[in-house]
Amino acid sequence: MLVAACPAAAKVFTDAAGRRVEIPDAPKRVLPAGPPAAVLIYVLAPDLLAGWTRAPGADETPFLRPEVRDLPAYGRLAGRGGTANIEAVLAAKPDLIVDVGSVDATYASLADRVQAQTGIPYILIDGALAASPDTLRSLGLALNRETRAAELAAYADDTLASVAEGVARIPAEERPRVYYARGPDGLETAPKGSITVESLDAVGAVNVAEGGTGLARVSPEQILGWNPDAVVTIDQRFATRAKTDPIWSGIKAVRDGRVYAAPSLPFGWLDAPPAVNRLIGLRWLASALYGGGSSDDLRAETKRFYALFYGVALGEPELDRLLPPAGAVPSPAGAGR
Known part of the structure; x- marks a missing residue:
């Protein structure tokens, strides 16, 4: 992803769809457009997570940081069964919206439409499993969390390489x-x-x-x-x-x-x-x-x-x-x- 200088404590971020979006240099409240984005924001910058797409269940909360367990749920903008609307997005008061997953014309069009309706920058990040290290680094750059992203990306690199090496030793049959x-x-x-x-x-x-x-x-x-x-x-x-x-x-x-x-x-x-x-x-x-x-x-x-x-x-x-x-x-x- 490319980032260019931009005045007024902002930067231009080129997302996975090739969209050039002016985003805050250091976002304060980030809203996930779907569950994959919620996970990624949580692991990179839990303090910036504005809310969940779905409230965590009682069985899930013990496996989450205490400070995010009771964040509000705003529904989902992207993917199957979208439940959020523009009013819900505005109620969350984010300064950045992030979607992670498949990147195609449909998701890019949704991002453009929501951004035009709300005035809130909306970026798309490739969520392919094989791209996990770059996914982490890219959002880390957008969220001004490059050091944290590099640490997690190193783990992702090691995991993907380790699994690939093991699979390569197994005959196709x-x-x-x-x-x-x-x-x-x-x-x-x-x-x-x-x-x-x-x-x-x-x-x-x-x-x-x-x-x-x-x-x-x-x-x-x-x-x-x-x-x-x-x-x-x-x-x-x-x-x-x-x-x-x-x-x-x-x-x-x-x-x-x-x-x-x-x-x-x-x-x-x-x-x-x-x-x-x-x-x-x-x-x-x-x-x-x-x-x-x-x-x-x-x-x-x-x-x-x-x-x-x-x-x-x-x-x-x-x-x-x-x-x-x-x-x-x-x-x-x-x-x-």
């Missing part, structure tokens, strides 16, 4: 065919290339869903036809139900006990939302699909990630909620972009 299940019935999924399933791509898994660009409903017959080696989900209710549901009993992954539910507090580890919270999810997913790492290693890495990104020190009870012992059930939570 040994990489599992995976179905990504969303929703309480598991019948919502996303095809390869969608921002929703970038974690699958990053760990070398073969996504059985093909075609399309976004979330879609599929039938039980389609899943039976795909007959995946493993099922990965962000919904613990579905993971529990699939083990005894006759609709799913004929699928190889279910018969082999390879249904994996990702942790989801305070944000989903694979999705919900698709933001930098997925970095710890990559390590979990690689371990789930391929093994090769001890549970102690993953617990230690989880403590490190939560301290660095979320500013939360995890004790053993919190770790047990995220990474429960065999047979226990983790707590569900989360919301997508």
Whole structure:
């Protein structure tokens, strides 16, 4: 991203859509346009977060800094199911609006429209998983938090490189065919290339869903036809139900006990939302699909990630909620972009 000098304590920021936006040199209140932006602002500059798109639930707040737990929720401007309106944006009194995620003409048009209606600068940041280090550095530059951003970007660089190196050692024929299940019935999924399933791509898994660009409903017959080696989900209710549901009993992954539910507090580890919270999810997913790492290693890495990104020190009870012992059930939570 390019930044040019601008008078009156402002700067010109060139966002991921190529829009040149005059923004405050040091913003004081930043409003997220969607859940991925809320996560990114929180990890970089929790003191600047004007509010949430969705109020954190009681199960999520212990995994957040105390000072942000009771911030108001203003709804979402971008993505599916937008609920915020111009009045809500003005009520938040932000001096900058940020959206993080897919960057295309639709999101750029929304940004231009909201900016014209409110007079509040609105920037778009690429939220692709592979771009996580640059995503952090870019928003760090916009928020005048370059040092913090560099620290988090270094972790992102290391995680992406470490996972990629591990995957490169696995022969293509040994990489599992995976179905990504969303929703309480598991019948919502996303095809390869969608921002929703970038974690699958990053760990070398073969996504059985093909075609399309976004979330879609599929039938039980389609899943039976795909007959995946493993099922990965962000919904613990579905993971529990699939083990005894006759609709799913004929699928190889279910018969082999390879249904994996990702942790989801305070944000989903694979999705919900698709933001930098997925970095710890990559390590979990690689371990789930391929093994090769001890549970102690993953617990230690989880403590490190939560301290660095979320500013939360995890004790053993919190770790047990995220990474429960065999047979226990983790707590569900989360919301997508």
